[in-house]
Amino acid sequence: MAAHLSYGRVNLNILREAARKELREFLDKCAGSKAIVWDEYLTGPFGLIAQYSLLKEHEVEKMFTLKHGRLPPADVKNIIFFVRPRLELMDIIADNITSEDRHHSSRDFHILFVPRRSMLCEQRLKEQGVLGSFINIDEYILDLIPYDGDLLSMEYESAFRECYLENDQTSLYHTAKGLMTLQALYGTIPQIYGKGECARLVANMMLRMKREFAGSQNQILPVFDTLLLLDRNVDLLTPLATQLTYEGLIDEIYGINNGYVKLPPEKFAQKKQGEGSKDLPTEPKKLQLNSAEELYAEIRDKNFNAVGAALSKKAKIISAAFEERHNAKTVGEIKQFVSQLPHMQAARSSLANHTSIAELIKDITTSEAFFDNLTVEQEFMTGVDTDKVNTYIEDCIAQKDPLIKILRLVCMQSVCNNGLKHKVMDYYKREILQTYGYEHILTLNNLEKAGLLKPQTGSRNNYPTIRKTLKLWMEDANEQNPNDISYVYSGYSPLSIRLTQILARPGWRSIEEVLKMLPGPHFEERQQLPSGLHKKRQQGENRTTLVFFLGGVTYAEIAALRFLSQVEDSGMEA
């Protein structure tokens, strides 16, 4: 069911199983039939841990979405609320319960906080006079969710906003906790590197938590050799740029949420016999994307320009395989063919899906607007005219293109120019306000606070230095057969990943100067291993590094990491 998690260098299924076990234990605590009331936000992340079937095995009969008013009728013994610890949700729950009591009183209520119990919320429930109604109040610690064979995610949407805008360390605390859980399962990680304020905080918390649990040290041979913590605001440029890998583009255009993408249905209308092909499905098509799908695993990280070739190659292989049946003469051969059939059919439908997706994307990437946008992005990244008002941006504003596009470009210009000149900035700002509305004065203000947009200060623009030292721009990026990570952005190599690469070889000491230019401190910590657990490294054995982005990561960056892990033979996990 989750086999794809175990193929990676580190078997992440252990983590998933641990999470599932805990869920089962909680469900069994509430004896009898149950209905779950979901905080809608949680359904996605939970989908990565447990399907409905698991819940069903534990007598979950109904599922509702958390909303005001009376709970829908359900003939169950237990009502369980799965919620994030948020005050506004507590008010809804209280409302649910107070309107419930009048009708039934025989139902038991439980509440499961994800990922952590909160005294504040319990206090609120108490104030509302419903705390006593709960039989069980528990927490379900879900920090790091195994996302794919080599990928963990917190699925914490608002982390960037909280960390860099609101100075709220909740997500950092959860990160530290999550990393502790990870170490409990996979052994203490001996080396921790980091760059940025938040990274420093997380590392501090981890070290302190380790002290707190001193003694109950686990005796597991460490699976990870190095942990690299990176603040997202060390590299703001990368997420602003348009991702050019297959997976990255799917995300740019349709958005991937909790491993699923919703696609326009027209392309996927299956023409079945007997059924009228007129009524097209109106629901968006939902596809799960992960490395369990062989083809997807193969093409996800390719530059989009290389995807077409890969798909047609695959198509040839598949049709050749189907052709085999004509060659199958003996009964044995036919039998073998038939046994492969389900696999082949799955491959064929997967191919059909991805061909459709690729077509959809191609329609967009070949459009002029996309091309123009990319050109401007690349001009900025190479440092062309970053200190002037850009006419393309101007035109886009005038044409009222989506605001997000404008903001991305403006912020990118700001980052690549180490801040915008006062005049330029005010011009953009006025244009945006007049076109998109004055309420965006707050949007702009927030961007400034987060450092995405900033006025140029006296100091020199150091972006060119950074670019040159870290070789962020590669003129001859090979998209088909990449030889450098720069292929993921067709020329630009993500700064964050360059840092990772240099850390692995030759080490950060070689780029001290540049590190100083980037925001936040950089540091190195060592965690003492219990004696006897020091890995005896075999010749040719590779180091495994866990790279953790505080504030989100792009799919293109993941692709670049995967590329590195192949070339340098150093397993990477993000």
Next chain:
Amino acid sequence: MAFITASWNPLGDAFYRSTELYEMSWSLRDGLRDSLVAAFFMVRFQTSTPDLSPLSRPQLEIYSASGGAFASFPWKSGPVVQLGWTVSDELLCIQEDGTVLIYDLFGSFKRHFSMGQEVVQSQVLEAKVFHSPYGTGIAIVTSSSRFTLATNIDDLKLRRLPEVPGLQGKPSCWVVLTQDRQTKVLLSNGPELFILDNTSCTVVCPSGLSPQDGSIVHMSVSFSYKYLALLTDTGHLWTGLSTLQVSTLLLHIHLFNQLFTCLPRCRRPKSQQPSVVLMWDRLLLVVGVCNETIQYPIEDPCVLVGEMDGVRIISSSNQELLQEVPLVCQDIFKIASMAPGALLLEAHREYEKSSQKADEYLREIKEQSMLGEAVRQCVEAAGHEYDTNTQKSLMRAASFGKCFLTDFSPDQFVTTCRELRVLNAVRDSSVGLPLTHTQFKQLTLQVLIDRLVYRQFYPLAIEICRYLKIPDYQGVSRVLKHWASCKVQQKDLTDDAIARAVCVKVGDSPGVSYSDIAAKAYECGRAELAIKLLDFEARSGEQVPLLLKMKRSQLALSKAVESGDTDLVYTVVSYLKNEMNRGDFFMTLRNQPVALSLYRQFCKLQEQETLKDLYNQDDDHQELANYYVTASYREKRLEGRLSLLQSAVDEYNKAKNEFAVKATEDEMRLLRFQRKLDDEKGAGLLGLSLQVDTRGGTLLSLGLHKQAEQLYKDFRVPDKRYWWLKLKSLAEKEEWDELEKFSKSKKSPIGYLAFVEVCIKCNNKYEAKKYVSKVTPEQKVKAHLAVGDLEGAADAAIERRNEAEMGAVLSRCSPSNSLVIERLNRARAAIAKK
């Protein structure tokens, strides 16, 4: 050694033995007479009943099982009806008025609770303390003949049982039973027997006991609540399952009128045959199922304590354990036994005498291939023996036998060795825990360590933990925690001394929570010590609740921030908010930026007004202005919005944010302008009037060109954007003439390609073509392509000799455009040549 069987007495096919546990080290002035005794597990307790000596104060004395005194103090409270021990070795004193006082082993008062209001008026006649899977419970019967139960005194829920028909005063006898997770009372009133549960009172009749046998005067239930014994006034003894269904014994006893005390029962673990121990003034009688009896004469008045595998008989001078001889011991020690264990023991004995008979015995066991069994028997029997010499000889024999076995698992041998060492240590009369091996197994090591800890035998407990290699956090740490909690209560030491002592001993032991110790210190009123101890706590999170309790809120806040747990910070903040006045609260927050920003978040969602105050306090004009802007969007009325925006302008001014001042002023101007338009033109703009962003387009699309022009000037809208807007809105409204006029009004700042594209978008190729000629050379190709004029595009591209553009045109050609293709190819070739 040879006389082991001397103390054995046969009863049916089993044997009983009594082993002396201790010579009691106490000196009781009046013996056990006139005392109320509660001897639960190991500890006995003695007090003169208050009603017998009304003049002098009764004395409460606590002893260990070996008679070592733990505590002694005069009783100052009301008359005590019953004493008992809880599972965690606390003393329960149930008073006549229904108050239950709880003391620890050392006689210090812990807490008290009441058995209900109605008891106060009607006095407790009798009370019983019982143990169930839920914990320690109490049952009482009042002078109004009502029973009240509490199944777990740690989670007190009083249950008043239904009335018993016809009962006056107290019943003649009663017991508490726990069956099927339910607690019931079995009581007799004259000849009638009742079972009383939560809801009902039922008359029952034990099978085989007829009413002629008289009324029941004594009853007793076994340790496991499985067996029951009833004694009638005519001397009939009935025993059976406590469900009253199966009777296993019915016996007539002639000595009934001398019956002196209660009759605990003992169950024989192996044979499952129950027997009853009865005690008279000078006689102890063991009655078995087989209708046989054993008689033991006794000197003193005694107290019987029922255990799971025997009965302890406590007299004023010594203590004995009366139990059935475990089967395996019978096998080994029975005279002329041929069991493998017995032979092995004999073989070893001969071996030590260097006699070759050892070999004969061994051979005999080996021939039956019973050597493994023999070793097992010896090891098991050693566990059941109380005498260390017997234990040793059995273990030596086992070890001897093991030498002749190749693949015998040593586990049992090793564990038993270890456990015996532990048992012998705790049986020592200085400790006084006379546990049998069976009891120890039932009790578990964890509980044993707890018991030692309750008795403050800390070094021994730690020794045992280390010896048995219990993981630190389960073993040593737990002991240290208790020790430290006890240490902080020592009043004669200074804070510093205690803190140092605790720190030295406890150090970094995992799992010891300094905050728990500190909480204890605080409970004892030593706040300073508590704070000193909290400093050792590594988990800052743990320090917070106590600090709050001690009203060290500032410290609590900084510790919470340090822990990184934002929920904790929130908790402290909300606590502070209620505790402090607003000014102080804000000042406190200002010193903790993390807490402050969290609180801001909280206010943003919950208390907008407070947010404003916060910004005001900090003179954060920028945020204050932002706050007003946000507020203005919530305001429906225009006047309200304008006044909020004005406040924003003022604040932006203070924040020296010129741009924002300007922008907000613009916004206000715009709003006014829109209102004016609304007033003039009627409902046209009302709905849209707040949609600032569409104003230009809206105006234009409404055909209000003049007003639009004015706005464009007022707001210094760049030419380019104005042109775009006008171009689009004209095209959308298909005012092509107007558009053409507009295009000629002056040179277009956005070029003419835009015109072409917009026209095409509006599906007007004809109009689009008009502008193609005006497009700059660089964009010519694009423009031609846009209107679908391939030839024109090709011409333009060739003229410009631009290969890329030619390629672009080529890619748009279909085979039908062969002419164009040919021309382009030729041109490309020409360029290539050069």
